[in-house]
Amino acid sequence: ERGAPVVxxxxxxxxxxQYWRHAADTEPGGAYGGLWRRLRALTDAGRVDYRPGQQVWLVTREDDGGFRLETTPVHDGVEPLPGPVTAGKVVLCPGGADRQLPVPGWTLPGVVAAGGAQALLKGHGTVAGRQVLVAGTGPFLLPVATGLARAGARVVGVWEANSPLRWARHAPTVLRVPGKVAEAAGYAAALARHRIPYRTRTVVAEILGDDRVRAVRRAVLDGDGVPRSRPEEVEVDLVAFGWGFTPALELPLQLGVATRVDVDGSLVVAVDERQRTDVPGVFVAGxxxxVGGATLxxxxxRIAGAAAAGRPEGGRRPRATVRAHRAFARAMHDAHPVPAGWHRWLTDDTLVCRCEEVPHAAVRAAHAQLGAGDARTVKMLTRVGMGWCQGRVCGYAAACLTATLDGRPPTEADLRGTAAxxxxVPVSLAELAGPEEGPDRP
Ligand SMILES: Cc1cc2nc3c(=O)[nH]c(=O)nc-3n(C[C@H](O)[C@H](O)[C@H](O)COP(=O)(O)OP(=O)(O)OC[C@H]3O[C@@H](n4cnc5c(N)ncnc54)[C@H](O)[C@@H]3O)c2cc1C
Structure with a gap:
């Protein structure tokens, strides 16, 4: 809309x-509906070359300062692009994925990420279980629990690791974002309507079952965030865990942008007030x-798009929104930290890396017996994070575990080591070999 040609x-x-997932046959409404129609109009007018179903697997900076993006279709039903995409500037908005923490039994079928349960529901109308527990920390547990209940699942509880009282000291910040207060009130009403018990300072200490989830055992956290187990079992067939999100930094890190550790302990890209990174021509948003929610x-x-087009943002609103929602996000992260003593619920044989089947004991041994004091060395000695998912699932937990064993918080270097x-994304050898050698490449 500001005149730049866009792919x-x-x-x-x-x-x-992630937020505005919808089934293929529905026309979205509300704020998103407006954006959706604007995109369609620009696409129809040939001003946006919209390529859905295309994953960027590599972005590189060319000698002339421009960029080259290699893509691969998400599945065989999507036509590959004829070649790499070139661009003078790139705006990267890769989002993130559910942050995961290992817990005894978490590899059993029936244990999912909260975002995964939500994606199945919103994208495909699939309710992933009949008797569900939603656990972890943060406000994102609420839409998942209420969404599943609305779709017919029996939600036996939301187990929140922190106490909502932690929000009290952030009241002025929260009141500056009234939409979020209304959203929270709506979820509280929905929890009551569906009779979903909301327990605070409560975590899953163990997941029980033989070939799939049968029950969970709960623990209550003490003042230091250390779990104190309760013997009783709660029967469930699905556990949805939400421990916040881990930003997906593969593409920004391929371009070598500067990063920082955010208040929630995530590695994020450092940007200025126009979403510019320290690499000229690279903008990052979202x-x-x-991590701070859809409005932010x-x-x-909006700011990044206008900046990349070399145009003003059009009013002060986007920046005011960013300021208010960034402050809200800081409050949210402060109110919902990952419990300091989470590693205390691991047993020796709890798998930390499920792809390479690396147990907790192996990570501890790498530190205690082989002197591995950082995530990268632990990775090389144990193969944690070297499997199919390349550390997307276990990277954060492995970096935190190693740092804890070393008696310090995780550093930017620890997190970069597991995020780069x-x-x-996975590609075929033919795609790696390039267009000349790739027999399937048009
Ligand atoms: C369960 C759940 C509940 C939530 N509830 C709320 C809520 O109630 N309120 C709220 O404000 N927020 C909520 N959120 C958070 C919200 O979804 C995010 O804040 C928002 O979607 C972030 O936008 P984004 O553009 O940064 O990333 P995303 O929405 O994740 O978009 C990233 C896009 O980039 C694409 N992509 C990623 N990598 C590549 C690649 N290599 N090549 C090509 N494309 C790529 C993805 O396909 C995706 O389309 C929720 C999230 C979840 C998972």
Whole structure:
């Protein structure tokens, strides 16, 4: 809308990212509906070359200062692009994925990430279980629990690791974002309507079952965030865990942008007030600059788009929104930290890395017997994070565990070591070999 020619590459097959997932046959409404129609009008007018279902697996900076993006379709039903995409500037908004923490029994079928349960529900109308527990920390547990209940699941509880009283000291910040207060009130009413018990300072200490989840055992956290187990079992067939999000930094890190550790302990891209990184021509918006919700991501996207087009933002609103929502996000992270003593619920044989089947005992031994004091060395000695997911699932937990064993908080270097990946998504050898050698490449 500011005159720049745009190519929009999205691994998603429909616009809207994580938040505005919708089934293929529905026309979205509300604020998103407006954006969706604007995108469609620009696409129809040939001003946006919209390429859904295309994953960027590599972005490189060319000698002339421009960028080259290699793509691969998300599945065989999507036509590959004829070649790499070149651009003078790139705006990266890769979002993030559910942050996961290992717990005894978490590899059993029936244990899912809260975002995964939500994606199945919103994208496909699939209710992943009949008797569900939603656990972890943060406000994102609420839409998952109420959404599943509305769709017919029996939600036996939301187990929140922190206490909502932690919000009290942030009252002035929260009141500056009245929409969030209304949202919280709506979820509280929905929990009551569906009779979903909301327990605070409560975590899952163990998941029980033989070939799938049968029950969970709970623990209550003491004042130091250390779990104190309760013997009783709660029967469930699905556990949805939400421990916040880990930004997806593969593409920004391929370009070598500067990063920082955010208040929630995530590695994020450092940007200025126009979403510029320290690499000329590279802009980053959304969860990759710090986890803070959909409104914040949208406002950052507006600023980044205008900046990349070399135009003003059009009013002060996006920046005011970013300021208010960034402050809200800081309050949220302060109110919902990952419990300091989470590693205390691990047993020796709890798998930390499920792809490479690396147990907790192996990580501890790498530190105690082999002197590994950082995440990268632990990775090389144990293969933690070297499997199919390349540390997307276990990277954060492995970095935190290693740092804890070493008696310090995780550093930027620890987190960069588990977030950087030379390929952002899996590709075939033919794609790696390049267009000349690739027999399947048009
Ligand atoms: C369960 C759940 C509940 C939530 N509830 C709320 C809520 O109630 N309120 C709220 O404000 N927020 C909520 N959120 C958070 C919200 O979804 C995010 O804040 C928001 O979606 C972030 O926007 P984004 O553009 O940064 O990333 P995303 O929405 O994740 O979008 C990233 C896009 O980039 C694409 N992509 C990623 N990597 C590549 C690649 N290599 N190549 C091509 N494309 C790529 C993805 O396909 C996706 O379309 C929730 C999230 C979850 C998971």
């Amino acid at each position: 929009l590459l999205d691994a998603g097959e429909r616009p809207g990212g 969860e990759a600059t710090g 991501s949208l406002a950052e996207g 990946r030379p390929l952002a």
